[in-house]
Amino acid sequence: xxxxxxxxxxxxxxxxxxxxxxxxxxxxxxxxxxxxxxxxxxxxxxxxxxxxxxxxxxxxxxxxxxxxxxxxxxxxxxxxxxxxxxxxxxxxxxxxxxxxxxxxxxxxxxxxxxxxxxxxxxxxxxxxxxxxxxxxxxxxxxxxxxxxxxxxxxxxxxxxxxxxxxxxxxxxxxxxxxxxxxxxxxxxxxxxxxxxxxxxxxxxxxxxxxxxxxxxxx
Amino acid sequence: xxxxxxxxxxxxxxxxxxxxxxxxxxxxxxxxxxxxxxxxxxxxxxxxxxxxxxxxxxxxxxxxxxxxxxxxxxxxxxxxxxxxxxxxxxxxxxxxxxxxxxxxxxxxxxxxxxxxxxxxxxxxxxxxxxxxxxxxxxxxxxxxxxxxxxxxxxxxxxxxxxxxxxxxxxxxxxxxxxxxxxxxxxxxxxxxxxxxxxxxxxxxxxxxxxxxxxxxxx
Amino acid sequence: xxxxxxxxxxxxxxxxxxxxxxxxxxxxxxxxxxxxxxxxxxxxxxxxxxxxxxxxxxxxxxxxxxxxxxxxxxxxxxxxxxxxxxxxxxxxxxxxxxxxxxxxxxxxxxxxxxxxxxxxxxxxxxxxxxxxxxxxxxxxxxxxxxxxxxxxxxxxxxxxxxxxxxxxxxxxxxxxxxxxxxxxxxxxxxxxxxxxxxxxxxxxxxxxxxxxxxxxxx
Amino acid sequence: xxxxxxxxxxxxxxxxxxxxxxxxxxxxxxxxxxxxxxxxxxxxxxxxxxxxxxxxxxxxxxxxxxxxxxxxxxxxxxxxxxxxxxxxxxxxxxxxxxxxxxxxxxxxxxxxxxxxxxxxxxxxxxxxxxxxxxxxxxxxxxxxxxxxxxxxxxxxxxxxxxxxxxxxxxxxxxxxxxxxxxxxxxxxxxxxxxxxxxxxxxxxxxxxxxxxxxxxxx
DNA sequence: AGGTAATCGAGACGGTACGTCGCGTCTTCAG
DNA sequence: CTGAAGACGCGACGTACCGTCTCGATTACCT
Numbered sequence: 001x002x003x004x005x006x007x008x009x010x011x012x013x014x015x016x017x018x019x020x021x022x023x024x025x026x027x028x029x030x031x032x033x034x035x036x037x038x039x040x041x042x043x044x045x046x047x048x049x050x051x052x053x054x055x056x057x058x059x060x061x062x063x064x065x066x067x068x069x070x071x072x073x074x075x076x077x078x079x080x081x082x083x084x085x086x087x088x089x090x091x092x093x094x095x096x097x098x099x100x101x102x103x104x105x106x107x108x109x110x111x112x113x114x115x116x117x118x119x120x121x122x123x124x125x126x127x128x129x130x131x132x133x134x135x136x137x138x139x140x141x142x143x144x145x146x147x148x149x150x151x152x153x154x155x156x157x158x159x160x161x162x163x164x165x166x167x168x169x170x171x172x173x174x175x176x177x178x179x180x181x182x183x184x185x186x187x188x189x190x191x192x193x194x195x196x197x198x199x200x201x202x203x204x205x206x207x208x209x210x211x212x213x214x215x216x217x218x
Numbered sequence: 219x220x221x222x223x224x225x226x227x228x229x230x231x232x233x234x235x236x237x238x239x240x241x242x243x244x245x246x247x248x249x250x251x252x253x254x255x256x257x258x259x260x261x262x263x264x265x266x267x268x269x270x271x272x273x274x275x276x277x278x279x280x281x282x283x284x285x286x287x288x289x290x291x292x293x294x295x296x297x298x299x300x301x302x303x304x305x306x307x308x309x310x311x312x313x314x315x316x317x318x319x320x321x322x323x324x325x326x327x328x329x330x331x332x333x334x335x336x337x338x339x340x341x342x343x344x345x346x347x348x349x350x351x352x353x354x355x356x357x358x359x360x361x362x363x364x365x366x367x368x369x370x371x372x373x374x375x376x377x378x379x380x381x382x383x384x385x386x387x388x389x390x391x392x393x394x395x396x397x398x399x400x401x402x403x404x405x406x407x408x409x410x411x412x413x414x415x416x417x418x419x420x421x422x423x424x425x426x427x428x429x430x431x432x433x434x435x436x
Numbered sequence: 437x438x439x440x441x442x443x444x445x446x447x448x449x450x451x452x453x454x455x456x457x458x459x460x461x462x463x464x465x466x467x468x469x470x471x472x473x474x475x476x477x478x479x480x481x482x483x484x485x486x487x488x489x490x491x492x493x494x495x496x497x498x499x500x501x502x503x504x505x506x507x508x509x510x511x512x513x514x515x516x517x518x519x520x521x522x523x524x525x526x527x528x529x530x531x532x533x534x535x536x537x538x539x540x541x542x543x544x545x546x547x548x549x550x551x552x553x554x555x556x557x558x559x560x561x562x563x564x565x566x567x568x569x570x571x572x573x574x575x576x577x578x579x580x581x582x583x584x585x586x587x588x589x590x591x592x593x594x595x596x597x598x599x600x601x602x603x604x605x606x607x608x609x610x611x612x613x614x615x616x617x618x619x620x621x622x623x624x625x626x627x628x629x630x631x632x633x634x635x636x637x638x639x640x641x642x643x644x645x646x647x648x649x650x651x652x653x654x
Numbered sequence: 655x656x657x658x659x660x661x662x663x664x665x666x667x668x669x670x671x672x673x674x675x676x677x678x679x680x681x682x683x684x685x686x687x688x689x690x691x692x693x694x695x696x697x698x699x700x701x702x703x704x705x706x707x708x709x710x711x712x713x714x715x716x717x718x719x720x721x722x723x724x725x726x727x728x729x730x731x732x733x734x735x736x737x738x739x740x741x742x743x744x745x746x747x748x749x750x751x752x753x754x755x756x757x758x759x760x761x762x763x764x765x766x767x768x769x770x771x772x773x774x775x776x777x778x779x780x781x782x783x784x785x786x787x788x789x790x791x792x793x794x795x796x797x798x799x800x801x802x803x804x805x806x807x808x809x810x811x812x813x814x815x816x817x818x819x820x821x822x823x824x825x826x827x828x829x830x831x832x833x834x835x836x837x838x839x840x841x842x843x844x845x846x847x848x849x850x851x852x853x854x855x856x857x858x859x860x861x862x863x864x865x866x867x868x869x870x871x872x
Numbered sequence: 873a874g875g876t877a878a879t880c881g882a883g884a885c886g887g888t889a890c891g892t893c894g895c896g897t898c899t900t901c902a903g
Numbered sequence: 904c905t906g907a908a909g910a911c912g913c914g915a916c917g918t919a920c921c922g923t924c925t926c927g928a929t930t931a932c933c934t
Binding site (some may be wrong): 480481482556557559560561562563564565566569573577581608611612614615616617618619620622623624625631632635636639642643646 | 698699700774775777778779780781782783784787791795799826829830832833834835836837838840841842843849850853854857860861864
Binding site for chain 2 (some may be wrong): 123127180196207
């Protein structure tokens with residue numbers, strides 16, 4: 001759904017015969033993304049309209065419709081740029097437990113940033129609209145899930161005997177690790193306190209130990 | 219925000235001297251709630267309009283606006299009626315572990331029911347609109363949280379030495395218990411598999427044991 | 437259409453066995469008429485609503501609908517009471533010419549009074565609504581026309597040789613006499629200046645003389 | 655108030671540098687005017703709604719509101735186009751008396767035409783609404799009055815000694831000439847019979863003779 | 873250098889739903 | 904039975920954005 005930048009969209013019908021005329025203006029693209037971002041943070045998703053974005057960005061409506069399908073598509077575009085690095089795993093800084101705690105804390109902080117609000121809005125809208133859900137889950141969320149599995153997997157490999165870390169286990173542990181944080185944010189809208197971060201991190205490590213030592217799971 | 223039924227709204231200044239004239243029609247109220255519920259399930263939140271509800275319910279738009287502030291307000295009304303019992307704790311049926319697993323399974327099933335879809339839509343909209351968030355969290359979600367704490371507390375009291383169950387511990391455990399389920403549903407939109415239910419239930423009991431036996435956490 | 441007061445309307449089904457319960461409250465009737473009158477003068481016809489009248493008069497809407505068919509019907513009621521005497525012919529005060537001038541002047545003044553504004557509004561609405569037109573023309577205007585013919589006829593009888601005054605002539609002369617005044621008011625909305633009053637009065641007398649002396653009309 | 659066509663409205667600040675983008679669609683304008691005209695004649699002023707016009711014209715409501723302030727404004731627009739020529743003075747065809755009679759007859763016929771019904775409705779509404787009154791009287795009626803004065807003046811100049819025709823006299827005579835016709839139509843809603851036309855025409859000429867021969871009135 | 877083909881601003885246009893107003897009917901209760 | 908209060912179905916109001924479209928002006932590439 002989202003129109004990404006680097007890999008130009010598939011609308012180049014004949015890539016051999018490069019076409020004449022001006023190319024897509026990068027400044028316009030950024031103006032739209034920033035306008036959308038600002039308006040979302042300032043006035044909320046409901047007040048975010050294509051006409052409003054166009055006016056704020058000093059751009060014609062048609063120009064927006066040329067490159068994005070909807071306001072959701074614009075937000076998906078901003079998310080791809082901004083959220084990936086904020087949710088990156090930076091392991092190997094200290095002990096596995098410290099690393100895990102640090103990462104969770106960064107996830108917790110992320111929701112307070114603009115990019116976090118964009119994601120919160122998109123997650124919200126995904127509950128209301130199947131197309132948004134498909135775009136978000138088929139794109140960013142799927143990739144992020146992969147990064148989370150890889151990140152947690154690497155960390156556990158470091159903490160435990162490597163051979164015992166199997167993928168299905170890590171997959172489950174990701175749910176147990178991130179679930180409580182998202183629950184706090186999405187359901188209760190409360191900031192995530194340090195205690196929850198610490199408890200969850202320690203819990204998952206404990207559990208990983210237990211699972212790998214006994215392995216009673218079907 | 220929501221117009222509740224049994225406890226009449228605060229506009230009765232003097233319940234003794236009730237005013238003259240016709241009273242609010244209960245049949246109209248139900249027609250609206252059912253129409254909203256049906257349309258949400260059939261066509262989704264985006265296609266849910268006040269005009270659509272009015273037409274489906276065979277009711278005038280003005281009548282809806284007289285009693286509800288918005289379509290969100292209508293959904294909040296349906297939630298209060300329907301979701302409470304679906305998320306009730308019915309403990310004392312078997313072993314603590316079985317009881318907990320049963321309850322989680324009912325929570326998991328709940329999201330597939332109409333009332334669950336209403337709640338999912340409301341949680342989604344709460345990410346987009348502060349007023350919805352305030353209404354939902356200040357009303358249903360707060361009460362449900364209390365019921366969850368009471369329910370899990372009672373269950374743990376049965377499972378462990380009663381004196382050791384303190385409220386703050388239970389509060390945390392509720393997050394760890396329900397977080398992964400909501401995460402699955404809200405973020406990935408996937409049905410909750412039995413494995414996650416079992417793992418989570420067992421995990422929380424394990425954790426409760428650990429916390430109460432070793433140290434009560436700072 | 438208009439509910440008149442003295443000759444009770446035809447809704448008394450059995451005039452012999454007089455019915456039980458309270459009779460129509462005259463105070464309610466007057467409150468409604470005055471409220472309608474006041475609102476018309478203060479805010480204009482467009483802002484004159486049944487609900488507004490009811491509120492102003494401290495009366496329930498149903499009470500109004502019980503006795504009048506529409507807001508036009510209310511205005512017709514006020515007109516009957518007030519306009520008749522304002523447009524009465526009071527001849528025999530002086531010379532025929534003076535009498536005629538005086539009468540025209542009173543007609544001119546009438547439009548500035550509340551009752552005149554009611555009539556102006558009704559004449560306006562009669563252009564827009566056939567039912568209003570029928571009620572107004574079949575009732576008040578027809579009667580007023582008769583009074584005008586009688587009045588002018590009597591005056592001309594005094595001024596000319598009695599035998600020569602025939603009804604068809606007077607009928608025409610009424611148009612020529614009042615037409616210019618109504619034209620000024622209804623079409624141009626201007627106050628009627630004394631010059632027009634004098635000219636018209638004199639003109640009609642001149643014309644009457646001419647017609648009766650030569651009588652060339654078919 | 656009325657959006658006129660030929661003399662483009664004053665919103666062109668610099669007619670040389672005309673703005674970019676699509677221009678006002680003339681076909682839309684005509685569709686709206688015709689729809690309004692038709693509906694007025696078919697169903698009357700009360701049943702004439704913006705929504706009805708929009709539907710009949712196959713046009714969006716917003717498009718109507720973009721160019722006209724109200725349904726009255728639309729009717730004013732149709733009037734400007736249609737009524738002017740119907741009420742034109744075409745003198746010099748025959749004797750002054752014949753010319754005058756012919757003109758009055760055309761005025762009489764005018765009220766039966768669609769354009770005449772539009773004008774009747776506007777005159778009616780002008781009694782009920784000050785803004786309508788101001789627009790109508792400040793625009794069409796003022797111009798028509800000028801044309802009437804010019805037309806009657808030219809005719810009298812032909813009929814009498816030119817030097818004796820002064821403007822104030824003609825101004826009065828216009829009232830005396832047209833007043834009775836409008837009185838018949840607006841107050842009694844009756845068609846204008848030939849007799850009234852002939853009488854009025856002859857009367858005004860007689861009067862003009864008298865005024866110019868004897869004294870020019872204070 | 874000119875032609876060609878795209879982008880871009882502006883905004884008119886047919887729509888849908890909004891939230892409000894007043895209509896005329898109806899129901900309830902007090903006197 | 905009257906009358907105040909007001910809920911109800913209804914229709915139109917005037918507004919906000921939607922997504923599509925038509926303009927003219929402005930580039931950038933390609934003969």
